[in-house]
Amino acid sequence: MPLFSQTITDFWESQFLNGDIIYNDKTFTVTINHDLSEDSRVMVLETADGRVMAVLTSEMAEKLDLFRGQELSELNFHQKLNEGGVTLHGADYLFYFSEAEKNALLQENQEGTLRQLTEQDDAIFSAFESSASEQDLDDAYVELDHWAVFGSFEQNRLVCAASMYPWGEDVQIADLGVLTLSAYRGKGHARKVVRSICKYAYEQGYEPQYRCQLDNEASRFLAKAAGLTLFGKWDVISPDCTIRESK
Structure with a gap:
């Protein structure tokens, strides 16, 4: 039996895997999604089993110089966020039955x-x-x-x-x-x-x-x-962060 319901897994996969996956390995995935709202134009989810998924708009990917084919890691991704002036709001734990x-x-x-x-x-x-x-x-x-x-x-x-x-x-x-x-x-x-x-x-x-x-x-x-059981940690871009143009 799956640990969590299909409703939960389908929802979070739709948030983080719906779009153009520009990087993927066993533990880290980065996706570009053109349909993200302004409030969620950068999001990060770390599931309880250690998998990390990031999603961002194409505009944000361009500003942060993220593109298909480049080698990435979670550390590299967060460094690019930092260099681009992107701050995250502060993660929430997510729990479900x-x-x-x-x-x-x-x-x-x-x-x-x-x-x-x-x-x-x-x-x-x-x-x-x-x-x-x-x-x-x-x-x-x-x-x-x-x-x-x-x-x-x-x-x-x-x-x-x-x-x-x-x-x-x-x-x-x-x-x-x-x-x-x-x-x-x-x-x-x-x-x-x-x-x-x-x-x-x-x-x-x-x-x-x-x-x-x-x-x-x-x-x-x-x-x-x-x-309730821990599903993961979810973070979104801070509403008041400043964005610097990529060089």
Whole structure:
């Protein structure tokens, strides 16, 4: 059985292998894709098995003097990015459920202190937000008006919430964020909420996706505790980087 679903593998292959492959070896691939958006005109993916794939627009390839037939390595590629003034935003870890963990998740029953939230929970959710720091709110990006929202309660108080939204128009992947109020962390609320909202996503035909920054140890621990498996590290061009013309 494949480790991850075909939805996931097909999506990432379409992002990084769709176009003109100008370099390919056992561990490193560079592709030129004319259809990349401005925000994703340079992207790098390192999968958990050590494979590295890079994709960029033809304009960016020309600026960085990248062309078919030249010998490349991951180090060479990053040197060319640096020389061309291209900075990356900062990688995210990507986590998904393996096929085996997905099957186990779908057999679970939702626990009593958990439920899906709706617009009728506006007052409850507002109180939850007011108890969290601005930094936590920004990092988690949990919103009541997202596609799906689940919460965990303690003594009728919302103490942990997760929300999801479809990650793109043409892909059945739903990206999730989760936030637990600081006084209630370490009690298993986040793990239960993540598993519940992910089960809901599967039932709606979506593949749940969990992302976090590389230095967020607590979030990485939560992903693994919830049964998710590391797929890889994904990075994109920084929106405010400066691009120097190639010589």
